[in-house]
Amino acid sequence: MVAQNVFFYLLAGIILFSAFRVVTSNNVVHAALYLVAVLAAVAAEYVLLAAEFVAATQVLVYIGAIIVLFLFGIMLTRAKLGSDQDLTHPHWALSAATAVVMFGVMGYALVDQFHWTATPLPADTRLVSVDGSNSATVSDSVFTAYLVPFEVVSVLLLAALVGAIVLARKD
Amino acid sequence: MFALDPLFSGTFDGAVFLIVLAKVVIAFALLLVSVLFMIWFERKLHADMSNRLGPNRAGPFGILQTLADGIKFFFKEDLLPDRADKRIFILAPFLSLVPAFLVFSVIPLGGVFTAEKQGIVTVFGRETYVQLADPPIGVLLILACSSIAVYGVMLAGWSSGSKYPLLGSVRATAQMVSYEAALGLSVIAVVMLAGSLSTHDMVMVQAGEGFGGILPRWNLIATGVVPFVIFVIAGTAELNRPPFDLVEAEQELVGGFHTEYSSIRFALFFLAEFMNTVTMSAIIVTLFLGGPAGPTFFGPALMWGPIWFASKLFLFLFMFVWLRATLPRFRYDQLMDLGWKVLIPISLGWMLLLASLNVAGDAGWNTFVVAGAAVLIGLVAYLMLAGAIATSARRREQAELEGSIR
Amino acid sequence: MGQYLPVFMLAVLAILFAAISRVASQLLAPSATTVAKRSPYECGIVPGRETLERFPVRFYLIAMIFIVFDIEIIFLYPWAVIYRNLGAGGLFEVLVFTLSVLVSFVYLLSNGALDWGPAKQSRVLSPMVSADRTTLTTVRRVGLDGRPDGDVNHDEEAA
Numbered sequence: 001m002v003a004q005n006v007f008f009y010l011l012a013g014i015i016l017f018s019a020f021r022v023v024t025s026n027n028v029v030h031a032a033l034y035l036v037a038v039l040a041a042v043a044a045e046y047v048l049l050a051a052e053f054v055a056a057t058q059v060l061v062y063i064g065a066i067i068v069l070f071l072f073g074i075m076l077t078r079a080k081l082g083s084d085q086d087l088t089h090p091h092w093a094l095s096a097a098t099a100v101v102m103f104g105v106m107g108y109a110l111v112d113q114f115h116w117t118a119t120p121l122p123a124d125t126r127l128v129s130v131d132g133s134n135s136a137t138v139s140d141s142v143f144t145a146y147l148v149p150f151e152v153v154s155v156l157l158l159a160a161l162v163g164a165i166v167l168a169r170k171d
Numbered sequence: 172m173f174a175l176d177p178l179f180s181g182t183f184d185g186a187v188f189l190i191v192l193a194k195v196v197i198a199f200a201l202l203l204v205s206v207l208f209m210i211w212f213e214r215k216l217h218a219d220m221s222n223r224l225g226p227n228r229a230g231p232f233g234i235l236q237t238l239a240d241g242i243k244f245f246f247k248e249d250l251l252p253d254r255a256d257k258r259i260f261i262l263a264p265f266l267s268l269v270p271a272f273l274v275f276s277v278i279p280l281g282g283v284f285t286a287e288k289q290g291i292v293t294v295f296g297r298e299t300y301v302q303l304a305d306p307p308i309g310v311l312l313i314l315a316c317s318s319i320a321v322y323g324v325m326l327a328g329w330s331s332g333s334k335y336p337l338l339g340s341v342r343a344t345a346q347m348v349s350y351e352a353a354l355g356l357s358v359i360a361v362v363m364l365a366g367s368l369s370t371h372d373m374v375m376v377q378a379g380e381g382f383g384g385i386l387p388r389w390n391l392i393a394t395g396v397v398p399f400v401i402f403v404i405a406g407t408a409e410l411n412r413p414p415f416d417l418v419e420a421e422q423e424l425v426g427g428f429h430t431e432y433s434s435i436r437f438a439l440f441f442l443a444e445f446m447n448t449v450t451m452s453a454i455i456v457t458l459f460l461g462g463p464a465g466p467t468f469f470g471p472a473l474m475w476g477p478i479w480f481a482s483k484l485f486l487f488l489f490m491f492v493w494l495r496a497t498l499p500r501f502r503y504d505q506l507m508d509l510g511w512k513v514l515i516p517i518s519l520g521w522m523l524l525l526a527s528l529n530v531a532g533d534a535g536w537n538t539f540v541v542a543g544a545a546v547l548i549g550l551v552a553y554l555m556l557a558g559a560i561a562t563s564a565r566r567r568e569q570a571e572l573e574g575s576i577r
Numbered sequence: 578m579g580q581y582l583p584v585f586m587l588a589v590l591a592i593l594f595a596a597i598s599r600v601a602s603q604l605l606a607p608s609a610t611t612v613a614k615r616s617p618y619e620c621g622i623v624p625g626r627e628t629l630e631r632f633p634v635r636f637y638l639i640a641m642i643f644i645v646f647d648i649e650i651i652f653l654y655p656w657a658v659i660y661r662n663l664g665a666g667g668l669f670e671v672l673v674f675t676l677s678v679l680v681s682f683v684y685l686l687s688n689g690a691l692d693w694g695p696a697k698q699s700r701v702l703s704p705m706v707s708a709d710r711t712t713l714t715t716v717r718r719v720g721l722d723g724r725p726d727g728d729v730n731h732d733e734e735a736a
Contacts, residue, residue, distance in 0.1 A: 029259070029329070036322070047581055056311035057651050064318025065647040068325070068348060069640040075329050076341070076632040143656060143667050150652070151670070154677040157645045161681035164641040165688050195586045199594075245602045253615045265595050272591035276584045304583040311654065312584070333617030345636050348643045355650040362657040430618050435602035439595055504693035507639075511691045515646070516682075522653075523675065526660055530668045533661055552679060559686035567689055 008048055014041045028074045036067050178299040190294055198303045202275050206446045210237040213445075213492045220496035241438065249434035254332030263330060264432070264439035267323025270316035271446040276303040277312055277370045278453045281476030284378035284464040290371060292473065300371055301463070301476060309370040310362060313454060314355055317409060321347050323443070324411075324418070328428035339427030343411060343418035346506060350408035350415075353401055353514035359522045360398040361390050361458045363529070370457050378464035391459040397521045399459045401514050403490075406451045408510065410444070412491060414498035417506060452487035456480065516556055520549050638690050649678050 018037040025031040039062045046055035089095065143150070178187060211226065211234055218225025226233030251257060281301035282290035291298050306312060321344055328340020365373045373390070381387045391399045408415040419427030429440045456462055460483050463476035501509070524545050531541040616623070656663070656671055685691060 027256075029256070033259070033262075033326075052306060052308045053311070053655065056308045056315055059315040060311065060318055060651055061644070061647055064315065064321065064351070065348070065640070065644040068321060068344065069637070069644060071325060071329075072341075072344070072637050072640045075325075075337075076636060143663050143670055147670065151673060153648070153652070154674045157648060158677050158681040161642065161645050161685060164638060165685055165690050191583050191586065195583055195590060199587065199590050245598070245605045246607075247602075248606050248608060248610070248614075249602060250610060250614055252617055253612070254617055265592060268595050269588055269591045272587055273584060276587050303587060304580055306580045306584070331617070334619065341632060341636055345639045349639060352643060352646040352650065355647075356653075359650070359653050359657045362654060363660060366658055366661070368654065368658060425618060425620070434606055435598050439598070507691060507693045511642075512686070519675065522657075523672065526657075526668055526671070529661065530665055534665055555679070555683050556686060559683045562687040563689040563692055567692060 004048055008045065011041045011044050011048070015045075029071065032067060032070050032074060035070075036063055039063050039067070178297055186295060186297060190297055190299060194299075194303055198275060198280075199272070201280075202272065202446065202449070205449050206442060207237045207241070209445050209449050209488055210240075212488060213495070216489070216492045217496050220493070244435050244438040247434040249436060250431075252332055252431045255431065256330040256332065259326050259330035260431075261436075263323050263327035264436050264443075265323075266326065267320060267443040268439050268446075270320040270323075271443040271450065274313050274316045274447075274450040275453065277306065277309040278302060278450070278457055279305075279371055279374045279462045280480055281463045281473065283467070283472045283476065284375055290375065290378075290463075302371060305369055305371045308368045310358055310368045310373075310458075314351070314358075317347075317351060317354070320443075320447070321351075323440075324428050327432065327440070331428075331431035333431050335425045336428050336430045339418050339424045339430070342424075342503065343428055346411070346415065346418065346510075347409055349507060349510040350405040350514070353405040353510055353518055354409060356515060356518040356522060357398040357401040357405065358458065360394040360518075360525055363522070363526060364390055364393055370462075373458060374462040374464050377461035387461060387465070389459060389461045394459075394525065395521070398518060399455075401518045401521075402459065403455060405510070405514060406455060407491070407494065408506070410447050410451055410491075412448065413495040414501050415506060416500060417503055420500060448491055449484075449488070452484050452491065453480075455487055456483040512556070512560060516552070520552065524549070635690070635693065642685060642690065645678065645681070649674070 015038050018034045018041065021034040022031050022038065025034060039058060043055040043058040043063075046052070046058060178190065214236070215225040215233065226236035229235040229239045251260065279290065279300065279302040282288070282292055284290045290300055292301055293299075324347070325340050325344045328336040328338075328343070331337070361373060362368060365376045367373070377388050377390055377393075379388050382392060386392055411418040418424075419429075424430070429437055432440060461479075462483075463480040465475060465479035467475040527541055527545055528538065531538060652674065653671065656667060660667055660671075
C-alpha cells in the first residue's frame with residue numbers, strides 16, 4: 001500500500017502543477033495540453049482507486065474526444081504558431097474566488113458525507129466485482145439503479161448534436 | 172470466467188517483480204524485432220508484387236536493410252524548424268510511439284487454452300499468463316491507446332508550422348476519430364460473446380470445441396463475419412495505411428504530418444507506424460481468430476501457442492501489404508462516407524441484431540418472430556438513413572444550381 | 578493495481594528507448610543548420626505566407642459528432658459485458674438509447690453535416706466523354722473542349 005500512496009501523491013502533484021499551468025499558460029494549445037495532463041493523471045488516480053472502467057472512460061471521452069474537439073477549435077480558427085498573447089481575463093480574481101468557493105463546498109460535502117473516515121480499498125478487485133471486471137458492476141448500476149439518468153443522457157446527446165449542427169451551419 | 176493475471180493474486184515480492192521485468196523486456200524486444208521484420212517484409216513483398224527486386228544488399232535477402240536504415244538515421248542531422256512550436260514538436264513523436272508500445276501489453280502471445288490449463292504457465296514456481304498484462308478492461312485499454320495516438324499525429328502536424336503537415340494532420344485526426352467509432356462499435360460484438368473486456372477471456376472463449384467439429388470456434392464465425400470485416404477496414408483506416416493513406420498522400424501533401432521531421436525523430440514516427448501495423452494485426456488475431464489458441468500436435472503443447480499466434484499474425488501482415496500493393500487511394504469524401512454512412516450504421520445494427528437474437532434465445536421467444544422484427548426495424552432504419560442522405564444530396568444540388576455552394 | 582505494473586513498466590521502457598535514441602542521435606549526428614534548412618518545406622519555394630488560418634467547419638463538426646458516438650459506445654461496453662443477465666429489459670433500454678442517437682444522426686445526415694465531396698453532377702455528359710469510354714479503352718478521356726466544331730460541354734451548359 002506504500003507504493004500506492006507514493007503514486008497517489010505523485011499524481012496529485014502532477015494534477016496540481018498542470019492545472020496551475022492550464023490557467024497561467026500564455027499559449028492556448030499549451031494550456032489545452034496541460035489540461036490533457038490533468039485528465040490523464042486523474043485517470044491514473046482512478047486506476048489506483050480500482051475504478052478502471054471510469055479511468056478508461058475518462059481517457060476515451062475526455063482525452064480522446066473532448067480535448068480533440070478543443071484543439072480542433074483552437075488550431076483551425078485562431079492559434080497561430082508561437083502567438084503567445086496575454087490571455088488573462090480582466091475578471092480573473094472573481095473566477096479564482098468562485099473556484100475556491102466551489103472547492104470549499106465540494107470538500108465540505110465530502111467530509112460531511114464520510115466524516116474523515118478512510119474507506120479501505122478492496123485488496124483484490126475480483127472480490128468486489130462480477131467477472132473480475134468492474135465494468136460489470138458499473139453496468140449493473142447503470143442499467144438498474146441509474147436507469148433514468150442513463151436515458152436522460154441519450155436525450156442530452158441528441159440535443160448536443162442538433163446544437164452542433166445549428167451552430168456550425170449558418171445558412 | 173477467470174480474468175486477471177494470477178501472478179498478482181499472491182503476495183507481491185521480488186520474484187514477481189523479476190518475472191514482470193523479464194516479461195516486459197522480452198515483449199519489448201519481441202515487438203522491436205517484429206517491427207524490423209515487418210518493414211523488411213513489406214518492402215520485399217511490395218517489390219515482388221510490383222515486379223521489382225526490393226532490398227537485396229544488406230544481409231541475406233536484404234534482411235538487415237531495416238537495421239542499416241535505422242542506424243543511418245542516427246547519423247542524420249536533426250532539424251528543428253524555425254516556425255515550429257519547439258516543445259510540442261519534440262513531444263509529438265513520444266505521443267505516437269508510447270501508445271504503439273502499450274497496445275502490445277494486452278495481447279496474449281501463447282499458452283495452452285484448455286479447460287484445465289486456462290492459458291496459465293508456471294515460471295519459477297509462479298503462475299502467470301503468456302501475455303504482459305491482463306487488466307479487466309483490456310479492450311478499452313487498446314481503444315484508449317489509439318485515442319492517445321491521435322495526439323501524436325495532430326500535434327506533430329500543428330507544431331511544425333508548415334502548410335503540408337498541418338493539412339495532413341487535420342485530415343488524419345478527422346479520419347482516425349471517424350474510424351475509431353466504427354472500430355469501437357465492431358468490438359462490442361466480441362465483448363458480448365466473451366462477457367468480459369479482458370483479452371485473455373476472449374481467447375479462452377474462442378478456444379473451446381469448434382462449430383460442427385470442423386470450423387474453429389473463432390469469433391470471426393461466431394459473430395457472423397460482419398464485425399470482423401468492419402474491424403479490419405476500420406483498423407486499416409486507423410493505421411492510415413493504403414487505401415486510407417490520405418494523410419500522407421505524397422502527391423498533395425509531401426509527407427503528411429511528419430514532413431518537417433528528420434533524423435531520429437522521423438524514425439520514431441516511422442517505427443510507431445509499423446509497430447501499429449503489427450499490433451493491429453495482433454489485435455485482429457486476438458479478437459477474431461482465437462489468438463494463440465489452436466490444436467496441438469506433436470512435441471510440448473506449450474510450443475503451439477506462439478506458433479499459431481505467429482502464423483495468424485503473419486496472415487494479416489501479408490494482407491496489409493497486399494492491400495497497399497493493390498488498392499488505389501480513397502478520395503476524402505469517399506473515406507468519410509464509408510466511415511460514417513456505411514460502417515457505423517452497419518456495425519451498430521449488426522451488434523443489436525446479435526444481442527436481440529441471443530436475448531430472445533435465452534428468454535425462449537420464437538426466433539423467427541424476433542428475426543422478422545429485427546429485419547423490419549433494420550429496414551426502417553435503413554430507409555431513414557437513405558432518405559436522409561437523399562435529402563441532403565437534393566439540398567446540395569439545389570444549392571449548387573443557385574450558385575450558393577459554400 | 579498490480580495488473581497495471583507491466584503496462585507502466587513498458588511505458589517507461591518505451592519512453593527511455595525514445596529518449597536514449599534521441600540523445601544518441603544528438604551525439605552522433607552533425608549539426609550544420611542554415612536558415613534554408615530550418616524554413617518550412619514548400620517544395621523549394623521560399624515560404625511567403627503564414628500557414629492556413631481557417632479550415633472548413635466540417636472538421637470541427639466531425640469531432641463534435643464523434644464525442645456523441647464515443648459516449649454512446651462507452652455506454653454500450655458495460656451493457657455488452659452483462660447483457661445476458663439483463664435480458665429483455667436491458668436490450669429495450671439500449672434500443673431506446675440507440676434510437677435517440679439514430680434520430681439525431683438522421684437529422685445530421687439530412688443536413689449534410691457529413692457530406693464532403695462536390696454535389697453529384699446531374700448534367701448528362703456527351704457520349705464522347707462518357708465514363709464507359711474510359712473503362713473500355715485505354716485512350717484517355719479528353720472530351721471535345723476547345724475544339725472548333727464540337728464544343729459539347731459548352732453547348733450543354735448553355736442549354
